Amino acid sequence: MKQKVVSIVGPTAVGKTKLSIEVAKKFNGEIISGDSMQVYKGMDIGTAKIKPEEMEGIPHHLLDLKQPDEAFSVADFKEYVQQYIKEITGRNKVPIIVGGSGLYIQAVLYDYNFSSEKRDDSLTKQLEAELEQHGIDALFKRLQQVDPIQASRIHPNNTRRVIRALEVLEKTGLTMTEYQQQQSDDTPYDSMLIGLTMERDVLYNRINQRIDQMIEDGLIEEVRSLLVEGYENYQSMKAIGYKELIPYVKGEVALEEAIALLKRNSRRYAKRQYTWFKNKMDVKWYHANPEASDDYFAEIFTNLAGFLNR
Template sequence: MAHATKQKLIVLIGPTAVGKTKTSIHLANTFNAEIISGDSMQIYKGMDIGTAKITEKEMAGVPHHLIDIRDPMEPFSAAEFQQLVRGKISEIHSRGKMPMIVGGTGLYIQSVIFDYQFTEAPGDAEYRFSLEKEVKENGIAPLYDDLRRIDPEAARNIHPNNTRRVIRALEIYHCTGKTMTDYQVGQSHELLYDTALIGLNMDREKLYDRINRRVDLMLDEGLLEEVKTLFDLGVREVQSVQAIGYKEIYEYLEGNISLERAIEDLKQNSRRYAKRQLTWFRNKMDVNWFDVTDENHHQKIIKEISEFIAGKLKLKSN
């Protein structure tokens, strides 16, 4: 595909709690953009506080897409995300607006902007069912250990509690003899869109402090009540409540740990997640990074995107 024919796309990424929401509204107003959420958990209704979902007030009239589109009992995959977002990008362009993906779920965003094929690796329903049965009987730890042995790279990128993805990675290996990492390495690295990849970051210690304070704020805003509502509705053993902020409080509600321990785990898991996000973005994408503690970072990002839109900034395609 010739470079000139590619649709333009802005992507704003960064670790949790770095300040993507505020920056995204500023950029959307500047560039007449509509925002597509690039977060794998903000798709779920009723999961607002724990996913740091943007509020109606914060949106400031900017249209947002892929928020509150699934019930917490429903599964959702990166392949579905890819299909929905590509449709939204075309739709937003047809209105003469600029599409902007904002979020922190690396694989989801990568699957959209690159020619990423999900259908290549076959499946084995019987084998998958046997692994699911094993998890029910013995927990996820033994399977995660298997994954670490077979595909250490995938194990580093998949959270031990993400049962579905651990099982999928083992299923791919079982069916093909190739690891999930082998499949990902074989993916095309050509960008499907003329993409401005903007990353927000800050000093690690400052970021961790912000994460800790954000957790305290979430609790003040009613996170415990939000999670208890899902718990009382019988939302169990599904993808949605494996999310950080939900699984820790579920442990408390199930009587396995104290509330203090749940809060400490939540902070620690959030910090570790931020670290994994940054590693993913650095390894998989060619990002233009901006330090949010630089008081001129908004002006610098606007200059970069203005040059990109004018066609003066030729961004790399790998």
């Protein structure tokens, strides 16, 4: 029998956290963060990390495991989560992955093999030297030419992933997209993917309100503290919620400009999240109405009970 896994996915601010708590309480579950940034300590407000008082006694995993200067890859995520699934199932509880990092969740559920091609130090150093000499733009443009699909999934400033994608091509003769397509479509889990969707204008308004609340809760102070600790140039600080506010903290732009950029980038990210989950994964979608959560919660609970009891 395959282990049962529940995943709750969807764009930022759609209401995944609230639903996940209710699902965990009703079905004896434990929650695994499916957000690639919530693994970092000290990055709480900008990642919308759940607060201890909001957990309602439900165990949460994959939070606060790394310092912001430590690397954390999709392969690392997969390894951690698959171990958590094994442990949670061993306690006769339901593992519930909750988040919006599509590739990461897909890698877990479909057991993507990211580590069979070991790093080639000489290739890595060669590409790093090119990065130093020509800049990330040149490497990213090369990746766009040889593997536009993979390039569309990577932020242009994510030097680690750009180098890794080019390294795989140099070493195997396959683009990262081709390499990933060789992975099996089979899954080691019996999984149910619950997706939350919402009217676009309602969602965008919620995103804007969430960011206003983040600012009120101390996001600027959080970013300033991370800069003081010397984390500015690490990959973690390229995340939405941090990179937009760094110029303000350094006195380079006005606060209103920084916040407007953060809201715009967050709305665009939500759109990309929708596109990923709709195109890449077999998700059962539910319309999330913030004014009537009991209605769609009830439908989800009914379907989930049938899944867990079959």
